[in-house]
Amino acid sequence: MAKMTMVEAIRDAHAVAMERDERVVVFGEDVGYFGGVFRCTKGLQQRFGVSRCFDAPITESGIVGAAVGMAAFGLRPCVEIQFADYMYPAYDQIVSEAARLRYRSAGDFSAPLTVRMPVGGGIFGGQTHSQSPESLFTHVAGLKTVMPSNPYDAKGLLIAAIEDDDPVIFLEPKRLYNGPFDGYHDRVATPWSRHELGEVPEGYYNVPLGSAAIRRPGSAVTVLAYGTMVHVALAAVETYGVDAEVIDLRTLIPLDLATIVASVAKTGRCVVVHEATLTSGFGAELAALVQKHAFYHLGAPIERVTGYDTPYPHSQEWAYFPGPERIGAALARVLEG
């Protein structure tokens, strides 16, 4: 075991995957020599050579489009989009191509690629370095969508994503890269080295896609969260002293519905938390599923605590961020309900 930040864990996942499987190639903007603007691919080019890890021109459609061709050839490309906010030029290749290749060719070709991208706010990135576009992927049949909340999962899930035979969108909450973030932006941050999930096994392991983790068992209300918001939810639950069961979804597609439904059946209350904007965010799907599958257990309407339906503002970032207070208020509402 080693203490790792999420950046280090992601780097390590790459190295493990590249070591085990020659078909894994890594590329993207600033990814090669420099090792990525968040340094998630640092050292890979030196270690594995320029044919395994290299710089790409600034063309997200070119990067993903080429990766689809490489995956169809038989490689396992793992590419980085510098910020999720910049994935849109690649969206056609992801949605129309990677996601449907196996289906449309009846298995004659497939596209086992991984597309990594940092998501979420909290770094004063304004509207173009803060987005959480997960529901733009979860709506697309043929894609798997993953968002880790800690170094242990980040490594295990990324290895699983690269090993997966289908395209995986791997969303990295950038605010978690160097330490857990509980939403109290004005308090002193703790580093991953002091968090239990900053303990990361060396070498190979994986965290299977499709299984959620219960981060805090509880009986009063179920909180569904992923990525950064797992930590914020845990902080809110603690601050407001609520006996909540906090579930970290880890993968959105495939979704671990069984764990969710079992929890809500037990608690009878549910709050969904995400940083993405409210309308048609993934929280809508979660609410729709929970009301369907746990309807007769629910004692109050499911609440969603999310980003407001606006672009991510720059200087008002902390007024925008769905922090512990808003979660606390929602918990109070569902517990009253």
Place this chain on the structure above:
Amino acid sequence: MAKMTMVEAIRDAHAVAMERDERVVVFGEDVGYFGGVFRCTKGLQQRFGVSRCFDAPITESGIVGAAVGMAAFGLRPCVEIQFADYMYPAYDQIVSEAARLRYRSAGDFSAPLTVRMPVGGGIFGGQTHSQSPESLFTHVAGLKTVMPSNPYDAKGLLIAAIEDDDPVIFLEPKRLYNGPFDGYHDRVATPWSRHELGEVPEGYYNVPLGSAAIRRPGSAVTVLAYGTMVHVALAAVETYGVDAEVIDLRTLIPLDLATIVASVAKTGRCVVVHEATLTSGFGAELAALVQKHAFYHLGAPIERVTGYDTPYPHSQEWAYFPGPERIGAALARVLEG
């Protein structure tokens, strides 16, 4: 009043808008000389000249990108994407640019453009001529999203969309272009000329964005639908003899939540119907909203009847389409619930 198909109504809406406002320009692939592959812009170039209606090269990002620049200049571009399935190359310009221009420039610039695109299946178009990507727009703050279900609304809503000061995504159910479609694909089709909403006033009028229409009042269950599925839902309700209130949303954003909630408060049951795939479809948002705002009225879980979470298949189209039978089964389930 005149009898019009939906194609004719859309054509007429263009002509009325272009006549009233010199700033309206219309362009897209095959849109100029030929008048569009669905003939929705036929005759406009002859009538208004090549500077007001013209052909574009096959570059959706170029078309919408140029339209954003034109709108920022002060024009009112109304552009056609040949099929919604081909909007992805323009998605960046829609999401990152048109939708956020007013916000990011604090009103210094705005992007009052309309992007029209045919949606939906039922014409053996397979996975690339059948999609209903509405929830990829409803998730984006700054966009309005409209889907008419008949010629009267199509004309009135398109005029309202072009007049709107913000970007509007105008989704046209292609299966409705030439007649209402009730989902019974093997029965004889009726033409719009025999449908009351095929009566379209000549000249100017509009249907304001943001107001739903109750197509059939009822008390047992509320059915929420839009586009083609309004007709399919009405047919299902009739076939299965259910006293449903069928609401045609007409615009998804802004959503007429008041009408929806009032109806569910009355009926205590709700079925949401759309052709788009289930997961993270707009039905998820509707279900999330309804359970939140009408929780204490609901007697059964909200059901969603939608496209399956797969690409749209070609020859199995009618096995895929969420037809009257599936709606009937869902109605039965919620009424039992």
Place this chain on the structure above:
Amino acid sequence: MTKGGRADNEVAARDGEPLTLVMPGPVVRPGQRPDFSHYGAFAPGAFRRPAVDDSAESMVDLATGLIRVLDDDGNAVGPWNLNLDASSLREGLRVMMLTREFDRRMMIDQRQSKTSFYMQCTGEEAIACAFQSALRTGDMNFPTYRQQGLLVAAGYPLELMMSQVYSNTMDPLHGRQMPVFYSAREYGFFSISGNLATQFVQGVGWAMASALTGGSAIAAAWIGDGASAETDFFSALVMASTYRAPVILNIVNNQWAISTNEAVARGQAPSFAARGRGFGIPALRVDGNDYLAVHAVASWAAERARANLGPTLVEWVTYRTAAHSSSDDPASYRSADEPSAWPLGDPIERLAKHLMVLGALDESQLATLTEQVESEVGAAQLKAESFGTLKDGPKPSPREIFEDVFKTMPESLASQEREAGY
């Protein structure tokens, strides 16, 4: 300084004239006389054949020329004449004729509702058929919907193509794809997407993968004149230029993109091949209705790719004789006389004439060949129809809706399948 400051800096320039735009379109419209004189200037044999390792810069003229081998009298002339042997030429003729006959039958079947849709490549057969003859096993095409000739020339079973068109129980794609959107990995034919241009950059990626793994297979990507305006066309050029990928980038300029003339996508450029100039990619414009020219240029480009000299961009000039698709009627947007006025002729007739000039074919042999081709297609059709068509007979199971979304079906989809009850 105030914002008025800029006015002080005004440069002396012509003033006054209001700005206008150019609105490109075809030279003629219905009812007018076609004019293809801009292609008239290029004589067969007129353009040199550079060494494969010549610089892109040294051959910029070839992007606006027109490489031709067959002249009007059926002779093969000039430096691009590779003197292909008669049996290869006869085989070329045969696969072009097969392709045309296949199209003809499928078009009739579409009218008879045996399929929902069809797209012919009439008049463009030489491009795909001759190109395929320059490829090797393992190479991969990334085609559009109008390169059925690649499959026919590669020997892909016609009954499988037909079954795909019919969406029957022998359809390798299980009815999921629209007609003509074939996929045949083993025959070097990548799954066709309905989205224009996406395949172009995928082809570059495939070629990169081949090179990254030290392989020897090359890729060929295909696109139409109209679709070359699409962004992924340029993504492909960027990626190919940056990494010098072993790929042949083919633009089929058949003069039309549905109702839109090639002038709209081309803009102020003198040719589509000229696009390559900006990327340092050797670019050639070629008579696409000339089997010999296509074979020669394809072989040259393949040789460049295999020799690690990188991508080649080729514009194949041809004419879309037929409608865009079974949903289209060109009468309303182009002159009815265009097909006959087209100066580069018909590829099948031209190759047949050449074979006759060579003494390698006579009228009776041609008649026999025609019969063989018709009966081959007829036999394939009988077989395919026995597995059903869209209209009649057996059909792929609706369960196929749920398969192959993922390698392993997730529970959420399995439950949808259960609910569907198929």
Place this chain on the structure above:
Amino acid sequence: MTKGGRADNEVAARDGEPLTLVMPGPVVRPGQRPDFSHYGAFAPGAFRRPAVDDSAESMVDLATGLIRVLDDDGNAVGPWNLNLDASSLREGLRVMMLTREFDRRMMIDQRQSKTSFYMQCTGEEAIACAFQSALRTGDMNFPTYRQQGLLVAAGYPLELMMSQVYSNTMDPLHGRQMPVFYSAREYGFFSISGNLATQFVQGVGWAMASALTGGSAIAAAWIGDGASAETDFFSALVMASTYRAPVILNIVNNQWAISTNEAVARGQAPSFAARGRGFGIPALRVDGNDYLAVHAVASWAAERARANLGPTLVEWVTYRTAAHSSSDDPASYRSADEPSAWPLGDPIERLAKHLMVLGALDESQLATLTEQVESEVGAAQLKAESFGTLKDGPKPSPREIFEDVFKTMPESLASQEREAGY
């Protein structure tokens, strides 16, 4: 035929060598000696000045040349020397110096947390400043984040720029945008997007709108060397070429895109300007550190646009002396000696020298100018800071989060605002 058929058709080609890719990168990395000799060959005054209505074809050489006016001794030479009067030159010097001083102060402020982020244009000032001098009121720039010189040269109030950087209560963008993402319609400066390249095609659309309405205003779009690989760069070229839009398409080649050398985006092309060749768009490569050359070429391109001669593509060659942004440290990816080895010098020093050679500036006047510039920026800063910075003082209201999403706030958003309780 069987699928093996293709093997029969194999062409004779060099065999065996495994395929490889080229992996472009900079000539040198940290610790190595920089080499810019590829720019060394271009003497000031060496390239002709074509008539504005000359064909694109006739000037292809200019896309790989380097148009320069100022020589190393401070003389203005050659056909592109427009003999600008001394007061215009002094004004050019002043705005360049203002821009640099502005950057210097803001960079310090970023280190002091008065703002979250900053981007300098150090060494690239001539491009934006001289370019703006060729525009007229009503023309519109579609800039990237490194053209602050356009605003400074247009006389936009420095305190408003600073307020935007500080996200304070005078920020015209109400704190919503990241620092340096200005918007100033009245000053011909389009709202900056964080998404690279999107503005390039919007600029073409704006120019089209001007022409469609018979106006006389032109547009200028801006992009970096790295971002020119982005698809919307090509959408812009397609649209501009197709409609011959009155737009100037500017590529600022400052050699780096964060850590990525210009060679990666450029690929096998000899220059970025060369991209224009494939579109029939006149394309010129220019010494971007030469105020006189920039002014002359910008004026020439503007004249073309105004005279309905359509788009011009210009590559401005410069060097990004500073880090990419306040978040970047170039030491780990490029040689520390690069800035000093850069052969095209510093634009401010070069123009100052020229003015001295002309006898229009002496050391003491320069010192005075420096003082004036410092005090102007200092005064603006005092004023701006009185409205707050990101760190201290008043801030835009959180209610601004909810405004301007739409012209009229929909009820769904109003209810979110109410819930937020701001």
